[in-house]
Amino acid sequence: MNSDLLQGVVLQASSFFEVETSCGSVFCTARSKAVSPLAQAGGIVPGDRVAITLTPDGRGVIEEVMPRKTQFSRKVAGKRRDEQVIAANLDQVVIVFAAANPPMKETAINRYLTTAEYCGLRSVVCINKADLVSIEVLGEKMSVYSDIGYDVIIASTVSGVGISTLRETLSGKMSALVGPSGVGKSSLISAVEPGLDLAVGDVSGSTGKGRHTTTSGRLIKLAGGGYVADTPGMREFGFYRIPRQELAWCFREFRPHIDACKFWDCTHTTEPGCRLREAVEQGLVSQARYEHYVRLMEEMR
Numbered sequence: 001m002n003s004d005l006l007q008g009v010v011l012q013a014s015s016f017f018e019v020e021t022s023c024g025s026v027f028c029t030a031r032s033k034a035v036s037p038l039a040q041a042g043g044i045v046p047g048d049r050v051a052i053t054l055t056p057d058g059r060g061v062i063e064e065v066m067p068r069k070t071q072f073s074r075k076v077a078g079k080r081r082d083e084q085v086i087a088a089n090l091d092q093v094v095i096v097f098a099a100a101n102p103p104m105k106e107t108a109i110n111r112y113l114t115t116a117e118y119c120g121l122r123s124v125v126c127i128n129k130a131d132l133v134s135i136e137v138l139g140e141k142m143s144v145y146s147d148i149g150y151d152v153i154i155a156s157t158v159s160g161v162g163i164s165t166l167r168e169t170l171s172g173k174m175s176a177l178v179g180p181s182g183v184g185k186s187s188l189i190s191a192v193e194p195g196l197d198l199a200v201g202d203v204s205g206s207t208g209k210g211r212h213t214t215t216s217g218r219l220i221k222l223a224g225g226g227y228v229a230d231t232p233g234m235r236e237f238g239f240y241r242i243p244r245q246e247l248a249w250c251f252r253e254f255r256p257h258i259d260a261c262k263f264w265d266c267t268h269t270t271e272p273g274c275r276l277r278e279a280v281e282q283g284l285v286s287q288a289r290y291e292h293y294v295r296l297m298e299e300m301r
């Protein structure tokens with residue numbers, strides 16, 4: 001690589017790029033040859049590692065984007081093929097839902113979890129607004145996820161519960177908070193890192209949905225080390241690339257049961273001799289997660 005180039009990480013990607021480098025934050029434009037290979041998936045995103053040249057006015061030009069270690073994507077609503085990469089080079093995603101207002105949807109949590117598995121990303125489930133419900137009941141409800149090895153954080157920016165655990169979870173890592181609008185992603189980041197002044201919005205009284213207060217993803221550098229991306233809420237979250245035959249693997253607790261089915265190409269839905277269905281019948285695998293798998297398989301057809 002050219003030694004005149006300065007390495008950096010993209011913090012924000014909008015009409016310009018904010019790149020953090022050893023010389024501080026640099027506002028950049030990008031060469032079209034650097035962007036065009038990524039154009040299909042939405043171009044350069046927060047978390048991308050880039051090489052820039054500095055211009056005399058103290059700005060920069062992105063010359064090159066390094067290959068991504070990981071990327072977390074969703075399908076763009078209404079379009080068939082187009083992928084939207086939410087962030088690149090993440091170590092983990094924190095999947096945020098609210099205990100109430102807007103109501104928690106376990107099927108939606110499963111969509112995020114399976115996508116993160118497919119992207120090779122560790123995921124943490126964070127249920128915010130615990131102040132609105134009984135923590136005991138909520139903890140019980142979430143045991144379906146902790147039982148299969150996911151870290152679950154029960155949090156509230158109002159009571160402060162779970163905030164220090166979230167801070168420790170984010171420390172030293174590159175993370176993104178993802179989840180529907182109005183669940184409190186920006187509020188959680190503000191609680192973890194006071195003094196940021198992120199926009200926080202209301203949940204609409206009539207629809208119970210968030211108002212999409214955060215409009216573009218941005219990586220925030222944490223005082224305790226690491227970065228976190230605040231992302232805009234996603235009203236519907238579509239799978240991007242998970243091939244149908246790999247969906248079962250993305251339900252992590254299914255893995256020990258899916259290789260010994262009678263048919264090598266078992267879809268674990270109706271075939272005889274299916275070990276996964278046996279495991280569900282024996283209570284080794286959650287019935288609810290299995291039923292959601294079957295629904296998703298139908299949806300992906």
Ligand SMILES: Nc1nc2c(ncn2[C@@H]2O[C@H](COP(=O)(O)OP(=O)(O)OP(=O)(O)O)[C@@H](O)[C@H]2O)c(=O)[nH]1
Binds near residue numbers: 210215233
């Ligand atoms: N009761 C309660 N309300 C909260 C909590 N955390 C956030 N809220 C409220 O929830 C609303 C939405 O919070 P935001 O932080 O803007 O939510 P968001 O997930 O960032 O939403 P988008 O940016 O639209 O994706 C605001 O009115 C917050 O004050 C909490 O722990 N308990």
Ligand SMILES: [Mg+2]
Binds near residue numbers: 187199230
């Ligand atoms: Mg927000």
Ligand SMILES: [Zn+2]
Binds near residue numbers: 258262273277
């Ligand atoms: Zn099977």
